[in-house]
Amino acid sequence: MKIFISADMEGTAGITAWSETDRLHADYPAYRTLMTDEVVAACAGARAAGATEIVVKDAHESGRNLLVERLPEDVTIVRGWSGHPDGMMFGIDDSFDAALYTGYHARAGSEGNPLAHTTTTRIACVTLNGVPASEFLLNALCAARYGVPSAFLSGDHDICADARALVPGINTTETMRGLGPATISMTPARATAAIRATVAEALSRPLGTLLPAQDAHYELTISFATSHDAYRVHWYPGARHHGMCRVAFESRDFFEIQRAYLFMTR
Template identity: 65%
Template sequence: MKIFLSADIEGTAGIAHWDEADRSHPDHREFRTLMTAEVVAACEGARAAGAEEVVVKDAHDSGRNLVLDLLPDYVRIVRGWSGHPDAMMFGIAADFAAAIYVGYHSKAGTEANPLAHTTTTTVSRLLLNGEVASEFTVNALCAARYGVPSAFLAGDAGICADARAMIPGIATVATLEGAGRAANSLSPARSRALIRQGVEAALSRDLSGLVPPPAEAYEVVVEFCNPSDAYRASWYPGARSHGPRAIAFAATDFFEIQRALRFVLA
């Protein structure tokens, strides 16, 4: 059994400030270690459930956050950014038994995490078929393109609730709750224990109902914080203006939505 793991940092237990997610800031050293420890806990849970290999995408910012020497020997690691539209899911394929998500965070426009955003802080909201979407929304639909179920997510309470609403039956661990610029968090040790247990249980059951069905068509609307960003993005082929700070793009193939986001949000 092969498992794909997409790892972010803004939903790691204890995180509360952008400095802790910034590779150039001294605070990042502590939180890259905590991020890595949650990834290792998830890998251990997958191994206990029978995984022979776990492919981990370091999916935060530079793609160079995880402390590599702490990863188990059955892990393959995807670092950096290829430029492929699969982005945070780059490396996934149809032969994976499941996708799991660690360190995930709430979507832009919400207050469930002081670091809530969607892909970039230049976006105020991203909507997919009329619903406000998160990075998880896009990534779970990316996994579904390959027929891969989304089995487990760890992150703030807001993204956990969103994941369960999108994919009933997905297992989640809520690591923290946001309140303004503050975070009320589990201890890292407790978070790791729950992640390990949660991943093992999640992968030891029937996963067939955890692939969201495709829509007949998709429309993505990107609302930017700055109108000049919307103007720039409007030049992507097929994109159209959707108000003073927004663009829209429609397609029947979800990969075309991913491709548009790859360039519109660059």
């Protein structure tokens, strides 16, 4: 069994402030360790379920956060950003049996995490076919393009709820709940134990149904915090103004949605 793990940070147990996720801040090293611990736990759970190959995409900010020396020696890690539209899922293909997501967080416009966003804080809201979009929604659809089911997600309460609505049957570990600028969180030790056990459970059952619904046509809308970004982005081929500070793009091919999103959010 071959497993892909997309690892983010803002949904890691204990994280509450932007400084804890910023590699240039003194707070960061301790929380970088907690992010790594959750990935190691997911790897251990996958191995317990019979995984023979694991690829991890470091998918937070610089793409260079995980303490690579802490990862199991037979794991392959994808670091940095290639520029490929698969983004946080770069490295996945149709050879994988399942995708897992650690440290994921609530979408832009949600109140479920003090650090809620979708890709960048310059965005106020993203929708796909009228549905508010999280990074998980976009990434699960990316995995589905390759026929890869999404079996597990850990993160805050809101993203876990969104994941279960998008992919019925997905296993989740809720690490925290946001309350304004505060969080109520599991301890890291409890979170890693839960992640390990839940990943093992998730991968020890049939996975074929764990795919989000795919549509024949997609409309992506991005509402920016300022008109400056909206004006710049509407020059992307096929994009159009779609209301105040909002740009839309349509395609039948989800890969084209991914490509537009990559260039429109830079």
